[in-house]
Amino acid sequence: MSPEEHPVPPPTPAKKTRLSRELVLSAALALVDSEGLDALTMRRLGQQLGRDPMSLYRYADNRAALLDGVSELVLNELAIIPDDPDWQAQLRRIAHDLRLLALRHPNVVPLLVTRPLSTPLGLRPLGTLRPLEQILSLLIDAGFAPVDALHVYRAYYGYLYGHILNELQEFVVDPDENEALLRLGLHRLPPKDFPRLRALAPVLADYDGMAELDEGINILLSGLAAHLPLPGASAKP
Amino acid sequence: MSPEEHPVPPPTPAKKTRLSRELVLSAALALVDSEGLDALTMRRLGQQLGRDPMSLYRYADNRAALLDGVSELVLNELAIIPDDPDWQAQLRRIAHDLRLLALRHPNVVPLLVTRPLSTPLGLRPLGTLRPLEQILSLLIDAGFAPVDALHVYRAYYGYLYGHILNELQEFVVDPDENEALLRLGLHRLPPKDFPRLRALAPVLADYDGMAELDEGINILLSGLAAHLPLPGASAKP
DNA sequence: GCCTACAGTCTACATTGTAGAGAAGTTGTT
DNA sequence: AACAACTTCTCTACAATGTAGACTGTAGGC
CATH class of the missing domain: 1.10.10.60 (Homeodomain-like)
Known part of the structure; x- marks a missing residue:
């Protein structure tokens, strides 16, 4: 682009x-x-x-290290302000930022997702661990016990990455085509085996990734807040 | 060697x-x-x-097609029973199954995650689209409107993949070592910059992926059920 | 000037994916 | 059995890749 x-x-x-x-x-x-x-x-x-x-x-050192360097460079574009008191707002903002980052560098996303699978935590480029550390910090400062902060982080970041992958996968194959089925290339699927998917073509074709991400994050964060000993609010089971 | x-x-x-x-x-x-x-x-x-x-x-046709074939083969190990009336239970089961599948074939996970990023929906191996179709079917049969079924699917599958990536990333580097910091290789991180992460080493070292996945799925499903026009009653943890 | 350290280059090689022509094997028709 | 039309498998060849190792240039300190 x-x-x-x-x-x-x-x-x-x-x-x-x-x-x-x-x-x-x-x-x-x-x-x-x-x-x-x-x-x-x-x-x-x-x-x-x-x-x-x-x-x-x-x-x-070698090509792999170069790839790691690229990952790191991209992740450095992500700003995290660790002393924001409103942790939920902060996490929402980070999610949006990371989503935009991914949309800006779609070809790097496979790296972000894949390289850590072959590198132990302690050996990763420090820049790629920074978000983890800072989000933990954010949560702990907001009053979470460290163990719970880790839980929140995992659920949050897991969903976030999952969403980004989802969104990047559903890209449009032919934007000039105005028939939804054709835009997504879904006309190639055998109608007998994929009735639901084909029927959903129009819905798939206009996908509001940001809204979808937001909704998921909201559900997750409020759910987590309800299950864990909370710093601020008070919903108690 | x-x-x-x-x-x-x-x-x-x-x-x-x-x-x-x-x-x-x-x-x-x-x-x-x-x-x-x-x-x-x-x-x-x-x-x-x-x-x-x-x-x-x-x-x-070529190496890429071979990789696609491997993805497909692995995903075919995943059984989905589309006419289970209890959609939440079914989704939970699928999540556990997919998690185990990923643990059984960790080296294939990068493929599962990465290949779809470079292949439009309609051109993917049919086997990799089957879970999508069948989960949509499951949800629609359970009473969801198709559009809502898609929402549920996206949040669910997004989180699921995110969790799997998370879990596979946190692998132990040296299982013989009994000091948590060393097991994860975290001793290499500068203590000044990564205090939280280092402090959490013991917690990181024993990670119950299944429980974590379950909790996230529960939060997500009940949250979704609460936000959408529902088929049956809501499941309450 | 010369010495040392570092930045960049040149050559070379093993490994990769795969095109293209052909050999070997299988099956169908008579 | 003989032939033909296939499919399946093999051989040879080539361009592209990552990178080792030895080399050349250049900059600064003495």
């Missing part, structure tokens, strides 16, 4: 700037954003920076 | 059986389960089947 968000001269490399980790990573992110994960090869990135591919290894 | 010889039919020399899609896919799944996604190369899989790598292209 957007052509340029990062300080990168892709076609006209300003020949002799000294490279830096930030430069490399933001060029990598730009490449991923504009052409997808597969386009991020060492050679391509080197070319983008006007440098030999091998020079990149000064700034990332 | 073990040294590998090339001209050798290594573990499964089922020499002269005719290949079939099922055979190929289940060999692929076995390979992924035992050695991870990266081990699934055409050559390796061919070797595993005692066939030339090129023969595989008869059963999958």
